[in-house]
Amino acid sequence: MxxxxxxxxxxxxxxxxxxxxxxxxxxxxxxxxxxxxxxxxxxxxxxxxxxxxxxxxxxxxxxxxxxxxxxxxxxxxxxxxxxxxxxxxxxxxxxxxxxxxxxxxxxxxxxxxxxxxxxxxxxxxxxxxxxxxxxxxxxxxxxxxxxxxxxxxxxxxxxxxxxxxxxxxxxxxxxxxxxxxxxxxxxxxxxxxxLQKKLLAAVCGLSMKAGFPNALLLGIRPDREWIYIGKASSGLTQEHFRLLRENMSYMASESSPFPAVPSGTEDIVWFKPALTCWVSFLEWTHDGVLRHPKILGFNRSSPDEANGTEYVE
Structure with missing residues (x-):
């Protein structure tokens, strides 16, 4: 063949x-x-x-x-x-x-x-x-x-x-x-x-560099378990990172919310999935992560709404 x-x-x-x-x-x-x-x-x-x-x-x-x-x-x-x-x-x-x-x-x-x-x-x-x-x-x-x-x-x-x-x-x-x-x-x-798409995601952690946050770890829960969908830093300002760092102790969790810890996620502060944000992206990779994600803004929606539903901008 x-x-x-x-x-x-x-x-x-x-x-x-x-x-x-x-x-x-x-x-x-x-x-x-x-x-x-x-x-x-x-x-x-x-x-x-x-x-x-x-x-x-x-x-x-x-x-x-x-x-x-x-x-x-x-x-x-x-x-x-x-x-x-x-x-x-x-x-x-x-x-x-x-x-x-x-x-x-x-x-x-x-x-x-x-x-x-x-x-x-x-x-x-x-x-x-x-x-x-x-x-x-x-x-x-x-x-x-x-x-x-x-x-x-x-x-x-x-x-x-x-x-x-x-x-x-x-x-x-x-x-x-x-x-x-x-x-x-x-x-x-x-x-x-x-088409440019967006979805509501939960912030499930922060990746750190030299003690400072440099990207959000995002997740969705279409069923019973949280699914990792990638990192994003585009769209965030230094003020966003400052506020996240100041509030890390309130949101931090001792363990990852994901059933399996994603590869390439060393030096992470894991969060309880409570904070949500809108994320725009171009497409999904075949590994199930977002390609070219950009944070559009934080949201007061419940993390239960971060179910993977996609919208077209």
Whole structure:
């Protein structure tokens, strides 16, 4: 089996325009490449981590595919109660370490596989074919299923981006219709435009440097346990840090509120989760922390409200 390096969209602040571009929903999930060979299914993350057996909902894929072998590219998502893709729900599935428990998790947080590309078919490499042709082959050869769908294409990127903003979803991906499939980011054919998001987080600790605070440790509690979502210092002033230092003794805790102490959190003063703040961020990493977080301001909301609900600014 020859590994195929996934093609990755390049971040840009605005929506690319022109008749040569197609636009797709950017699904808030986990990238999964799917290999079908003689009725057998293998699943891989974009970093080549094998996840075969962890998503029993996708066992239907070989039966939906009119081919002996193929490589498919797509995103697994989990919808929340409002039918909105939830990164944290899908991350719960992706963090599962024992495939024996996959059936239980599949009932609690079932995934859907949103397919957007086909890279090979019956031994033939399709990566040099233009995207529009690959997409036509995909729609001809892969039938939709209970947990499998093919993403839609849109011609108006601005309208799709506005719709994503109304829904509070992640953003869009814009792809040149005649583009080949080029592994990595060494191309100018796929772009992603993302909405700025925010959430309410609890301050669960302070990282210290030479005896002074230099970043907040943030957490959310979507279920019963606190989850670490990263450090943030952007947006804080020296006055904020002074007040936090003066009040450390009132908020300090002898232990971390997180079930497992995050790596890279040495020299920490842990807090009882009581103080909340609004945090803007660009996206989640696959380790479940915020990318480019910025503190927008402290808040009087209860830490019970720091449940991971995301809002679009």
């Amino acid at each position: 020859d590994w195929i390096e996934p093609m990755e969209p390049i971040l840009r602040p605005d929506v690319v325009t022109g008749c040569q571009w197609i636009h797709q929903v950017k699904w808030d999930g986990v990238r999964i490449l799917c290999r079908v060979e003689n009725g057998k299914l293998r699943l891989f993350t974009k970093n080549r981590r094998e996840r075969t057996g962890f998503y029993p909902e996708l066992d239907e894929v070989p039966g939906l595919l009119k081919a002996t072998s193929a490589w498919l590219d797509g995103e697994i998502i989990v919808l929340d109660q409002d039918q909105k893709p939830s990164f944290y729900h899908v991350l719960t599935r992706e963090r599962l370490g024992n495939p024996a428990r996959a059936s239980l998790y599949a009932r609690q947080n079932p995934v859907r596989y949103i397919v957007f590309d086909i890279l090979s078919l019956d031994g033939k490499d399709l990566r040099e074919h233009p995207l529009r042709q690959r997409k036509a082959i995909l729609e001809e050869r892969l039938m939709p299923g209970r947990n499998v769908a093919i993403t839609d294409d849109f011609s108006d990127g601005d309208a799709l981006f506005d719709l994503m903003k109304q829904k509070g979803w992640e953003g869009i991906v814009s792809k040149r219709a005649d583009s080949p499939y080029t592994g990595g980011k060494n191309h100018r054919d796929w772009y992603k435009t993302k």
